Amino acid sequence: MYAYDELDRTLINERVSEFRDQVKRRLSGELTEDEFKILRLQNGVYLQLHAYMFRVAIPYGTLSTKQLRRLAHVARRYDRGYGHFTTRQNIQFNWIKLAELPDALADLAEVGIHAMQTSGNNMRNVTSDQWAGVAPGEIEDPRIWSELIRQHTTLHPEFSFLPRKFKIAITASEHDRAAIKIHDIGLRLHKNADGETGFEVLVGGGLGRTPFIAKTIKPFVHGRDVLSYIEAILRVYNQYGRRDNIYKARIKILVHELGIEKFAKEVEEEWKQMGDSELRLDHAAIEEVRSRFSYPAYEKLPHMPDELKQAAHDPLFERWRKNSVSPHKVQGYSIVTLSLKPVGGPPGDATAEQMDALADLADKYSFGEVRVGHEQNLALPHVAKRDLPALFKALDRLGLATPNVNLVTDIIACPGLDYCSLANARSIPIAQELTRRFANHDTAGLIGRLHINISGCINACGHHHVGHIGILGVEKNGEEFYQITIGGRADENAQMGTLIGPAVPYAEVADVIEDIVEAYLALRDRPEELFVDTVKRLGVEPFRERVYATR
Structure with a gap:
């Protein structure tokens, strides 16, 4: 666990005070909704279909029990008794009243939780491997570097007024549990031939309307230079980024249009111009942050008690x-x-x-x-x-011992049309029906590892592009239809799924998924062959033939 210092606490409390005044002016009519929008977004507040949605940051996915209890308090006191954990290691509350938001934020600030930059065109919550610090074979705890980046980028002007939202993820394990290849910047911690710790830097990943897998622009950046190199990337993005078109404003579009070689060259030149900058981290600075992480006093225990x-x-x-x-x-x-x-x-x-x-x-x-x-x-x-x-x-x-982790019913889904004003279709009911269809654990075990991801619109908050089976809600003449992709994955071998055929109506989605799973069971060459490996070996066509043969 990381212990916030006095500077952190002061910043969070001042932010609460500032937001309380902004809400007061909005409620009095002194601020219009348009004027208030950018202010609330910087504090994690969206205006959704039914109410304001409040998104709270959980930096690199780590919570103390004191903080978790405070989240429970917010859910009980200000919302409807629950919270929704997201793919960005955040938690969302969907029913909070605007007038009570400053009080909720103040209650969270008492335990070191905030909502700064969880939305808006800025640097979002820095995410990492949820097993950071305890995973076997890990280079070192990536949360130390996540925290350094969090401190540097929070309210930093270069990172706060970007062409579009910006996301960073960090991993230090061979198996990528942080999905770094679908982020604007992905950082893979490793050691070079001299045993020095640094990062492979990947840029230009992202989902949404135009999905891309991130590409490597530098195989190794020393840890001491990670902040300056990230800043060089952001400077190039700020210089070239398309602010005239919201759909082309993400860095992934810039990387695609410039080409990865040209983009990498621009970043390298910018970085070299920065020289031996003040952003270079000396050993003491890194160790100071490292020292603020506490680790358990493990006992010497037997392997098999x-x-x-x-x-x-x-x-x-x-x-x-x-x-x-x-x-x-x-x-x-x-x-x-x-x-x-x-x-x-x-x-x-x-x-x-x-x-x-x-x-x-x-x-x-x-x-x-x-x-x-x-x-x-x-x-x-x-x-x-x-x-x-x-x-x-x-x-x-x-009710927290459902044995379905990584199985077919361990579904990632956005809130969809039940809550989100951007959505075209429902996500939650589709997920609920699929969990019922595959509720038998023996059947799920027979199927093996299979990830289903559902998004209610093209913004892809459910990461449907990289689901083993991806489901995207679209609207056709006022009705909900769903496009189905197969073969995606978000790990170290990340790739986008391939569209299997025409979109299907809401009532047929669960049947189509059952057909795909049955096709997989018939097509795999051995019980150990995973769904994604069968798709990789055979392609989409055998699945398309079976699914659409009677439709």
Whole structure:
């Protein structure tokens, strides 16, 4: 966990005071909605279909139990008793009254939580691997670098008035859980031949109307130079970025139009002109931030405790353990992923009661720490293996032990037309129906790892482009239709899915997904072949033939 210092606390509190005055002027009529819009967006407030939506930052996905309890308080006191965890490691509240927003923000500020730059044309919440600091084989904890970037970019003029929103993600593991290749800037921490720590820098990724996979512009930037190199990228973007056309204003369009070689050359020249700038991080600055991260006092524990051996006879526990429990870098400990995708439930939602109860469990079993992943699930990163049986029983009582992590019902979905004013179609009901269709765990286990992503519009908040199966809601003559893609992925081998055929009406979506899954089971050459690998081997045509044969 990172401990905020006095400067951080002062900044957050001053921001609350400033926003309270802005809301007061809006409610009095001194500010019009158009004048207020840019101010509220900078504080994470959207005007949605039914009410204002409040988006709160969870930097690099790490929460203390004190912070999680405060989120539960906000859900209970100011909203309708729940929050929605997003693909950006944020949490959204959909029903907060404008007049009460400053009070909610002040309550969050007391525990070091803010909503700065969670929306608007600025640098958004810096995200990272939800297993950061505990993943086996990790180069080092990427949250240290995420925090350095957060501190540098928050309210920085170069990063606050951009042509469009801007997103950075960082990973330090061989397997990319942070989806860095679909970000404006992706940073992969690694060591060079001299053993120095630095970053492969990727630029130009993004989804939405025009999706692109990020490309590498520099294989290695030393850690001390990461801030200056990011600033060089932003300077080039600010200089060339299309401010005249909202659809062409993202850096991915600039990279595409200039070409990756030309863009990389421009960045390199800009960076060299900056010289030995003040942005170069010396060892002391890096270590100061590193020192503010605290880590658990792990015990020396056996690899296979007696409690785990005894619990192995319980088939329900074993099903959950095999699905939800992952290796930890410290012997005797595990990482536990908590699915927020119950059968029939909205993906990513957690009630205030669940958040409070989970905070209690994290205090008891995970050194007071909870993580948020971009898959809209939570994780307890420091669970002793001996405690897994007791934790499972407690989670089961809370409805947080659904054993579907990475399976067909672990669906990523945006709020869609149920909440969002930008959406063309519903997302949540589609996800709910699919969880019912594939509720049988034996069937889901037979299917294996398969990610379904759903977006209610072309803005792609559900990351449908990179779903193994992607579902995009579109509007046709006032009716909801859905385009289906297959073969996408968001990991280190990221690629966009391929459209399988004509859009289908709302009532047929679940049937089409069932047809695709049945085709996969018939076409795979062995039970271990994953869905994405079958699509890669055979292409889209065999699936298209089976799905549309009777339509």
